[in-house]
Amino acid sequence: MAEMPLIKLRGISRIYGQGEAMVRALDGVNMTVHAGEFIAIMGPSGSGKSTAMNVIGCLDAPTDGHYLYNGVEVAKLTSDQRALLRRHYLGFVFQGYNLLARTSALQNVELPLIYKGLPRGQRRDMAAEALKKVGLGDRLHHDPSELSGGQQQRVAIARALAGNPQVVLADEPTGNLDTKRSVEIMEVLRDLNRDDGLTIIMVTHEEDMAQFADRLVWMVDGRIERDGPTKRPEPSVGVLEEK
Amino acid sequence: MLWETITLAIQAIFRNALRSFLTVLGIVIGVAAVIAMVTVGQGSTEQVTADVEKLGTNVLMVLPGAEAMGGPTGTADAMLTINDVNAVQDEIGTVTLAAPISQTRARAVFGNENRRTDIVGTDNRYLEAAQWDFERGRPWEPGEIQAGKPVCIIGETLRAELFGTADPVGETIRIKTLSCEVIGLLRSKGASTFGADQDDFALMPYRAFHRRIAGNTDISTIYVSVREGASMERATEDIETLMRERRRIRPGEDDDFDVMDMEQIATMLSGITDILTGLLSAVAAVSLLVGGIGIMNIMLVSVTERTREIGIRLAVGAQANQVLVQFLVEAIVLSLIGGLIGIGLGLGLGLLGSNWLAVPFRPDPAIILMAFGFSAAVGVIFGFFPARRAARMNPIEALRHE
Numbered sequence: 002m003a004e005m006p007l008i009k010l011r012g013i014s015r016i017y018g019q020g021e022a023m024v025r026a027l028d029g030v031n032m033t034v035h036a037g038e039f040i041a042i043m044g045p046s047g048s049g050k051s052t053a054m055n056v057i058g059c060l061d062a063p064t065d066g067h068y069l070y071n072g073v074e075v076a077k078l079t080s081d082q083r084a085l086l087r088r089h090y091l092g093f094v095f096q097g098y099n100l101l102a103r104t105s106a107l108q109n110v111e112l113p114l115i116y117k118g119l120p121r122g123q124r125r126d127m128a129a130e131a132l133k134k135v136g137l138g139d140r141l142h143h144d145p146s147e148l149s150g151g152q153q154q155r156v157a158i159a160r161a162l163a164g165n166p167q168v169v170l171a172d173e174p175t176g177n178l179d180t181k182r183s184v185e186i187m188e189v190l191r192d193l194n195r196d197d198g199l200t201i202i203m204v205t206h207e208e209d210m211a212q213f214a215d216r217l218v219w220m221v222d223g224r225i226e227r228d229g230p231t232k233r234p235e236p237s238v239g240v241l242e243e244k
Numbered sequence: 245m246l247w248e249t250i251t252l253a254i255q256a257i258f259r260n261a262l263r264s265f266l267t268v269l270g271i272v273i274g275v276a277a278v279i280a281m282v283t284v285g286q287g288s289t290e291q292v293t294a295d296v297e298k299l300g301t302n303v304l305m306v307l308p309g310a311e312a313m314g315g316p317t318g319t320a321d322a323m324l325t326i327n328d329v330n331a332v333q334d335e336i337g338t339v340t341l342a343a344p345i346s347q348t349r350a351r352a353v354f355g356n357e358n359r360r361t362d363i364v365g366t367d368n369r370y371l372e373a374a375q376w377d378f379e380r381g382r383p384w385e386p387g388e389i390q391a392g393k394p395v396c397i398i399g400e401t402l403r404a405e406l407f408g409t410a411d412p413v414g415e416t417i418r419i420k421t422l423s424c425e426v427i428g429l430l431r432s433k434g435a436s437t438f439g440a441d442q443d444d445f446a447l448m449p450y451r452a453f454h455r456r457i458a459g460n461t462d463i464s465t466i467y468v469s470v471r472e473g474a475s476m477e478r479a480t481e482d483i484e485t486l487m488r489e490r491r492r493i494r495p496g497e498d499d500d501f502d503v504m505d506m507e508q509i510a511t512m513l514s515g516i517t518d519i520l521t522g523l524l525s526a527v528a529a530v531s532l533l534v535g536g537i538g539i540m541n542i543m544l545v546s547v548t549e550r551t552r553e554i555g556i557r558l559a560v561g562a563q564a565n566q567v568l569v570q571f572l573v574e575a576i577v578l579s580l581i582g583g584l585i586g587i588g589l590g591l592g593l594g595l596l597g598s599n600w601l602a603v604p605f606r607p608d609p610a611i612i613l614m615a616f617g618f619s620a621a622v623g624v625i626f627g628f629f630p631a632r633r634a635a636r637m638n639p640i641e642a643l644r645h646e
Contacts, residue, residue, distance in 0.1 A: 055640050060559060060638060060639045060640050061638055061640060080564065080638070081563045081564065081565075084558065084561055084562060084563045084564075085561070085563070087559065087560070087561045088560070088561025088562075089561070091561075093559050093560070095643065097643075099552070099555070099556050099559070099643055100556075101259075101553060101556060102259075102549070103259045103260070104259055108255075112556070112557070112560050113560035113561055115248070115252070116557075116560060116561045116562045116566065117561070160560065164560075164561075
């Protein structure tokens, strides 16, 4: 018997608006994700890739369809139940970092742990450890305004990791960064996937970044058009050599 | 968990120090202004009442004219006469003293000095009824009253103005065409609550006043002292009945005179201070409103940032209610801090103001609560409702809020 998939989407659709203004952002999406995968979702603007990420990340509820997380139906959960799911199993990295202003890196990373109800001391330790893992062990007490874009995104990754999630969802994590920083961020994500077995689902529109993933899902008009392993003739050779 | 929430809220307050400070400032200004102004206003009212009571609660004034205070005056109602004064004193059992008062303003001159002052024609009954004591000299003798001799008793202010440091008794001052010998100086009563100088006058026998100053025999006020313990209402009614008879007013016709007791006067005066208190309160209410608008603006300006913050918290696994409780606690803590500082500052200013105006310090708990409640409500409402709206969004919407 095959291992139970971590995430299973069946006929998922997400519809915004009504009547003439109705938009089918997702239109019958089927997708299966196993633990330990590193998936890149690509597609033109408006293809529904971010919506798919939000639904998978339980930030948004699908209009129709089935979503099994670890075999449990979560498509019809209330927003508070989805919050619990995010709290315990999911971590997020956004394009715009979305760190709390005037708040140290350590406190930002601590944030999800507060809602997990962990005591202060343990929170501190776990947050510091997550920051070390992304190479920011010496920047614990810096505010976001004192950090570069790449460093801020690493803080965001540390925040996503801190609670030991099963899946990290990254929405255009390198969208605001130059190529060098982008590669660094992707290497951090790839190491987490390879070394810690973390499942990563990433939305990107940059072919080079998608090459870091093992599997590429290509979306058009709210549907999955292609789904298969990334072609890696020699992934991002040029970029890597440049370093 | 509650303690955790409070800690979180306090962290958020310090993280957003400027926003917190401005919110607190709005509450402080509103609360302090209202408390200070109402405290001083109420102290003034109480002072006025106390002053009037000091004049004696057993005093009545009879004035000609249907509406002595306010309303159309200067109508041709007949003035009072010295016979009316004597009749009030002799025919009403509860009246111990009735004194005539005729009054004008004129210039009093001594040597090179002069001062415009109140010139009053009366007799010794007034000195007794109004409880004047002599600093120097003596009251009038019956013969001087009878003959209307030009002999004056003056107040401290007039003395200081005309005589400087010298003794006035025995000197002669001139009032209009009348040369008047000063025979007495009254002990100072100081300023009244409204700052009116109570010692700025020259008294003379009413006959002298009528003949040499006024040119008629009108009495403008009868100053009546009622026996201690007697009913003021009863005395008032008796005087009214007597005066209606004497002035031949037919039944059904309105009085063409007015009998006022000190209570009425007190009511009138405290009516004036109430108006002042009302004005002060209106100004204070505007401060409260301005403070409230300040809080509102700060809260609304920070809605975008707060909405994004809420989006982040929701994304990492906070439930809507947890976020709301945190923001509510934050708003309450800020309101409490602002309210307490405001109450302290308001009471301090009220105390300073009361001392400066020499009125009693009378803070009003109801007003303190009201001002605090209003500001706190503004703080909580404008901190809480945008937060509630954001917490109900889906996290992605909140994160993208512009």
